[in-house]
Amino acid sequence: MGLDAFVYCRCWQDGLTPPAPVGPVGFDEEGYLSLVVSGGGYTETDAAFDGWTASACPHELMEQASEHLSNWTGHRLFQQALGAAGWSHFPALQAELPSANGGRMPAEAAVRVLDELDYFEQQAVIDDEVVLVDEATEAVALRYVAAYEGVLMLGPGYRAGVDPEGFFILDPDSDPPATLFRSARFRQRVLPSGQVQFSDEKKSVQIAMSPVGDKGTPPEWLRLEKQHQAPAEFGYIVEPLRRLCRAAVATGNPVMWC
Template identity: 85%
Template sequence: MGLDAFVYCRCWQDGLTPPAPVGPVGFDEEGYLSLLVAGDGYTEAEAVFDGWMASACPHELMEQASEHLANWTGYRLFQQALGAAGWSHFPTLRAELPSANGGRMPAEAAARVLGELDHFERQAVIDDEVVLVDEATEAVALRYVAAYQGVLMLGPGYRAGVDQEGFFVLDPDSDPPATLFRSARFRQRVLPGGQVQFSDEEKSVRIAMSPVGGAGTPPEQLCVKTRPQLPAEFDYIVEPLRRLCQAAVATGNPVMWC
């Protein structure tokens, strides 16, 4: 799950499609090209309209551009980088980037975003990132995400993550949440029965939770590091966002967040 977006083409607006077999058709209050009739559930007319949209022009679903931007962690990390570089350089991004799925960004704003993305790529100075890495491979297991207060793992009876002070596991059922384990460098051992043992030079605890870096073989020795970040590391979201904005400028249609 994460944030996706699209921009409608102009084929229907410019009269380049065959007439819709049902109607009336237009942009609804949320900006979606829709069948503007009230109905209970998914009606036969809506099915006919959807079939027309799928084949009325060369663009799939009448979308000039359609992009997956990032999962929510990647999206929050991008926002974090923008804030570290200075929101004053990115006023349109700050105003227009959504906090959840849904909404739209006007084409006029998309034009300004293109300039802000250029500034981010060429001039942004970003804070160092805090990461938890596998000491054997340097693979990143967790990244500090300020929007989540560092918490990236959730389950019954635990919250785990990483911040500037190290890796931590909290008991969310206590008030305030008690720290079950915290360390900047530690060993991890997966035990039977769904438990994980965390240990460093001072302590050893067993906690019922998923292992850190659980995809594949979990790492055994982990440590927290601070390392430099470059704007190019955010190409995964900058480039699709740029393509969406270019499509919005070309068509005059908004970027639809979804």
């Protein structure tokens, strides 16, 4: 699960494709190329249309560009970094980045986003990030995601995560949610019962939940710290965004979030 996007090519718009075997076809109100009239359910007409889009031009599914941007946590972390650097530098990104699957970004906005991505990579100054690390390896086990109020693990009877005050486990069934455990440095042990024991010098609790970190060999000692982060760390989403925006500018077609 995550955020993907694509940009249609111009082959159909420019008359470079064979006629659709069924039709008429056109862009619907959401921006998708589709049958103007479609019956209920998936019909032979729909199958013929899908076959046409798969083979009518050199672009797979008539897409000039198609990208997986990130899982939703990675997307939220990118938005968090933009906010830390100052949303005033990124008005187009703030307006156009989606908060859920679906929607589109017009090509004229993509022009502005390209400039803002250049600014982010070359000039942005980002605050240090809050992380929970494995003391033995220094590997990051959890990152603070403000959009999720720090919660990154959830299951029956618990919500867990990390925020600027430390690692926490909440009981979501109480009102308000009660804090079962909170610590900036603690030990975790997977017990024979399958529960996980979390302890520090003040408190020890046992909870039926997944351990924090590597599921193969979960870290024993974890601590909260702040780490420097740089724009280059967000290449996983900046580069596919840049490719999508360039395709939108070249075709005049919107970026379709999906």
